[in-house]
Amino acid sequence: MFSKEESRKLREEFWIAFGKSYPRKWILYKTGVKGLSLKFYFDVKKAQVALDMEGNLEQRIRLWEKLVSLKTILEEYVPDANFEEYYLLANGKEISRIFVEKQQVSIHDKNTWQETMVFLSSQMHKVEVFFREYADSIRV
Numbered sequence: 769m770f771s772k773e774e775s776r777k778l779r780e781e782f783w784i785a786f787g788k789s790y791p792r793k794w795i796l797y798k799t800g801v802k803g804l805s806l807k808f809y810f811d812v813k814k815a816q817v818a819l820d821m822e823g824n825l826e827q828r829i830r831l832w833e834k835l836v837s838l839k840t841i842l843e844e845y846v847p848d849a850n851f852e853e854y855y856l857l858a859n860g861k862e863i864s865r866i867f868v869e870k871q872q873v874s875i876h877d878k879n880t881w882q883e884t885m886v887f888l889s890s891q892m893h894k895v896e897v898f899f900r901e902y903a904d905s906i907r908v
Contacts, residue, residue, distance in 0.1 A: 770876055782810065782875055782884075790889045795896050801907055803827040806895055808888050809867075812874045815884045817891040818867035819899075832864045834906050842866070845898040846891065868895075 770778065786808075797805045803823030809816040821831040832853055835842065843849055848868050855865035870887045873880035899906070 775876065778878075779810075779875055782881060785881065786885050786888065789885055794892060795899060799899065800903065801831070804831055804906070806892065806899065808892065810873070810875045810884060810888070812876050813871070815870045815873050815887055816867045817888060817895055818865050819895060821864040822861075828864050831906070835866060838902055838905065841902065842898055845894045 794808075795806050796808075799805060803821055805820050805822070807816075807818045807820050809818060819835065821828045821835070836851065839851065846868050849866055850869065851866050853864050855863050857863060868891045870884065873884045873887075875881075875884075
């Protein structure tokens with residue numbers, strides 16, 4: 769077990785190392801689509817790259833329907849994508865999420881960091897390529 773402070777330091781160390789290993793400007797929150805963001809996630813059990821749909825319910829539904837209409841195309845870019853219309857975050861907030869996930873890695877285990885960094889970078893690249901290609905369709 770790690771204390772909260774030890775866990776915080778490991779998280780900080782991981783994300784600094786990731787930024788140094790993959791020094792590029794990711795899209796993330798700068799999608800230009802209200803309520804849609806691309807996210808990295810890494811905890812003690814898994815790593816994810818996600819397209820998160822947040823905001824009011826009407827907005828979420830609209831974004832969800834647009835992305836589901838592009839599901840076949842998105843799966844060409846990200847074959848293992850999971851589509852969850854109702855995804856509950858740890859803080860209890862409900863969002864819609866499309867994500868790809870790597871299990872059996874932990875931010876507390878430095879031995880899994882390298883494979884996680886490779887996973888996060890390669891998967892986010894695929895998501896960004898898809899997003900750039902179809903952003904106009906998603907925005908409409």
